[in-house]
Amino acid sequence: MLSGMQLHAQNVKEVHTTFQTSREWRPTIDVRANAVMVYGVGGNPSDKSEKIPFEERVRSWRDKGYVAHYMTGIAWGEYQDYFTGEWDGKMHLDEGQVELNGDTIWHGHMVPYIVPTDNFLTYLKERHIKRAIDAGIDAIFMEEPEFWARAGYSEAFKREWEKFYGFPWRAQHLSPENTYLSNKLKYHLYYKALDEVFSYAREYGKSRGMDVKCYVPTHSLVNYAQWKIVSPEASLASLPSVDGYIAQVWTGTSREPNYFNGKMKERVFETAFLEYGSMESMTAPTGREIFFLTDPIEDWPRDWVDYKKNYEATFTAQLLYPRINKYEIMPWPERIYEGLYRTSRNSDKKERIPRHYSTQMQVMVNTLGQMPETKERVEGSQGIGVMMSNSLMFQRFPEHEGYEDPQLASFYGQTLPLLKRGVPVETVHMENLSYRETLQDIHLLILSYSGMKPMEPGAHTYLAHWVNNGGILLYCGRDSDPFQQVPEWWNSGTNNFATAADHLFTQLGLDPSLDEGEYKVGKGKVYILRNDPKEFILSENGDQKFVALLQRLYREPAGEELQFKNYFSLKRGPYRIISVLDESVASTPYVAKGTFVDLFNPEVPVLNEKIVHPGEQAFLFDITSLKERQKPRVLATAAGVSDERSTTYSYAFTVKSPISTTNVMRILLPEKPVLSEVRNGNGEIDHEMSWDQESKTVFLRFENDPAGISVLLKWE
Numbered sequence: 001m002l003s004g005m006q007l008h009a010q011n012v013k014e015v016h017t018t019f020q021t022s023r024e025w026r027p028t029i030d031v032r033a034n035a036v037m038v039y040g041v042g043g044n045p046s047d048k049s050e051k052i053p054f055e056e057r058v059r060s061w062r063d064k065g066y067v068a069h070y071m072t073g074i075a076w077g078e079y080q081d082y083f084t085g086e087w088d089g090k091m092h093l094d095e096g097q098v099e100l101n102g103d104t105i106w107h108g109h110m111v112p113y114i115v116p117t118d119n120f121l122t123y124l125k126e127r128h129i130k131r132a133i134d135a136g137i138d139a140i141f142m143e144e145p146e147f148w149a150r151a152g153y154s155e156a157f158k159r160e161w162e163k164f165y166g167f168p169w170r171a172q173h174l175s176p177e178n179t180y181l182s183n184k185l186k187y188h189l190y191y192k193a194l195d196e197v198f199s200y201a202r203e204y205g206k207s208r209g210m211d212v213k214c215y216v217p218t219h220s221l222v223n224y225a226q227w228k229i230v231s232p233e234a235s236l237a238s239l240p241s242v243d244g245y246i247a248q249v250w251t252g253t254s255r256e257p258n259y260f261n262g263k264m265k266e267r268v269f270e271t272a273f274l275e276y277g278s279m280e281s282m283t284a285p286t287g288r289e290i291f292f293l294t295d296p297i298e299d300w301p302r303d304w305v306d307y308k309k310n311y312e313a314t315f316t317a318q319l320l321y322p323r324i325n326k327y328e329i330m331p332w333p334e335r336i337y338e339g340l341y342r343t344s345r346n347s348d349k350k351e352r353i354p355r356h357y358s359t360q361m362q363v364m365v366n367t368l369g370q371m372p373e374t375k376e377r378v379e380g381s382q383g384i385g386v387m388m389s390n391s392l393m394f395q396r397f398p399e400h401e402g403y404e405d406p407q408l409a410s411f412y413g414q415t416l417p418l419l420k421r422g423v424p425v426e427t428v429h430m431e432n433l434s435y436r437e438t439l440q441d442i443h444l445l446i447l448s449y450s451g452m453k454p455m456e457p458g459a460h461t462y463l464a465h466w467v468n469n470g471g472i473l474l475y476c477g478r479d480s481d482p483f484q485q486v487p488e489w490w491n492s493g494t495n496n497f498a499t500a501a502d503h504l505f506t507q508l509g510l511d512p513s514l515d516e517g518e519y520k521v522g523k524g525k526v527y528i529l530r531n532d533p534k535e536f537i538l539s540e541n542g543d544q545k546f547v548a549l550l551q552r553l554y555r556e557p558a559g560e561e562l563q564f565k566n567y568f569s570l571k572r573g574p575y576r577i578i579s580v581l582d583e584s585v586a587s588t589p590y591v592a593k594g595t596f597v598d599l600f601n602p603e604v605p606v607l608n609e610k611i612v613h614p615g616e617q618a619f620l621f622d623i624t625s626l627k628e629r630q631k632p633r634v635l636a637t638a639a640g641v642s643d644e645r646s647t648t649y650s651y652a653f654t655v656k657s658p659i660s661t662t663n664v665m666r667i668l669l670p671e672k673p674v675l676s677e678v679r680n681g682n683g684e685i686d687h688e689m690s691w692d693q694e695s696k697t698v699f700l701r702f703e704n705d706p707a708g709i710s711v712l713l714k715w716e
Helices: 056-060 118-134 157-164 178-208 223-228 234-240 268-286 305-317 335-336 355-368 406-419 458-468 500-507 544-558
Strands: 017-021 033-039 067-073 106-108 139-143 213-218 244-248 256-260 263-265 289-293 326-329 385-390 426-429 443-448 474-477 515-521 525-530 567-572 575-580 591-599 606-612 617-622 633-637 640-647 650-655 662-670 676-682 688-692 697-703 707-714
Touching: 017 335, 033 056, 056 067, 056 355, 067 305, 106 244, 118 139, 118 178, 139 178, 157 178, 157 406, 178 213, 178 234, 178 244, 213 289, 223 234, 223 268, 223 406, 234 305, 256 406, 256 426, 268 305, 268 406, 268 426, 305 355, 326 335, 326 355, 355 633, 355 662, 355 688, 406 544, 443 544, 458 474, 458 500, 458 515, 458 525, 474 544, 525 544, 575 591, 575 606, 606 617, 633 640, 650 662, 662 707, 676 697, 697 707
Parallel strands: 017 033, 017 326, 033 067, 067 139, 139 213, 213 244, 244 289, 289 326, 385 426, 385 443, 443 474, 474 525
Antiparallel strands: 256 263, 515 525, 567 575, 575 617, 591 606, 591 617, 633 662, 640 650, 650 707, 662 697, 676 707, 688 697
């Protein structure tokens, strides 16, 4: 685990916050996380500035007190020396991912998405992983194992096909069977690639006396399936060589439109909630570690108003998972602090990050290092799960006659009807069913094989055991899609089932030909609903029958009614996290009463009431939740706080944050201060101070400095 990592020539340090950058330390990007993931031996392919040697970049961050880790891509990266033949004297551009029309899929100039051949993996290990470990790096992050579903036509892929299947390559667009086989191979190639690279990193680290840990920063299964990308996802969590993940969820992934109530549009909060949930459920039963990522901007150039609104939505969504308290606070701070983006949607004017937004963002990220893990749950009806499998990625592209799944409606049809009614629905990964913990808190499980298929027969054994012991399974599906007939385990060997669900029903002791209805199985029950889940959301009010059925099925095991509401709320230590839904059961705002610091407001004001309207989120510090109100404490800050010292009548500390940003602070004190001193290395600096008597808090504002600013407050 990261909490036990040893840094070469530095002290052991627990890592709760990290970020990725391809740049050396600079005062503009000193964001004061615990660790930094230095990107690429050769940097990031999108870098336009002068390249600085990897070892110098690592050293520059260590000199400023950071734990240094290493990140690079497994499917793309600064690997031109491999493709152009510099490494082994042979050109390898034929190893890019290629579409039907013969075009290579590029990530950047001379940076193709890669078919991970054995030769490429040898290059990656010898030229990149070895060099990182030689620099004293003992945590390797290999990001984004991605094979585009529309790819599968390169000579390299054809060779891998014959090696894996033992028969000649088949074009995936010609049949559902070929599509399924092609995507299974893509899945396998990156599963194998990561295991091989990570196993090498561990062994080479051992030879150097180091305990190297290995992590996979990856988009969610929800996003990869929707974007039509194939990746190993959940299967990696059981590999001995994999220590954990980073959940790469941000505005860019979560703004992908989906359907609900017959309308296709962006639903950023809801999608982010499901993305983070799929990443948590993927790792939780396995004991692997996970970091949640958010991004104050996104890859696509938009405007600062758009970035701010959607950052609040994704940030709120990640905090609603109280068992996760490790975070990648941002990717590419150089892009965030130094990039130029439009001031508003309709403006052509571009500027660097506005001061109010950088201040708000820094207040938000500085809470993450203290964010408590808690057993509290999101308010609402618990225990409803929706089954997912990696095969969600296998049927997405190309489309075949008799099957379409617009915007992953097969998945969202099972989740959004609940989520939009304020039910914190969970996702369950089929690949994790062998772990007892996977279903231990699930009372009602929703399953469909319309958009995915079970990859192993053992999954049905575990499901049958769970139902027989009291679980309730709602199976939704017409089972008429052409992927039911692909040659797979349920219709080959000793099995001769027409559909994958027929095998499941047989395991449950049911006749596969049963009509729609409810059936008793042991201590539990199965309800068969002969509708594909996409039908619930592609038309207006299409989910009425589905929702009514869920209400009835939930009532029995839970002993209570399924609670519908238009908000999510969580108390997490002193923090209150709130999101109010639009398109929900009500259009009323959520009203929180108490004594709060508003952490989405760059002025960090004290409020007695916070009104949150539909489509909005709130992040509050609840002052009344504190037990020791006489003890000085920083409640909110746009800078990293260290070296805290307090006496009966004084409180002092040091703060650091990127240059050209403004710090605001809300500080709890026993009495109104009579003296405030704010100093940098050159002496006292200008600052603003005000006192709020009701909350016993002082407000400070001054300019940040990564070299450090000392603050002294005295009272009588």
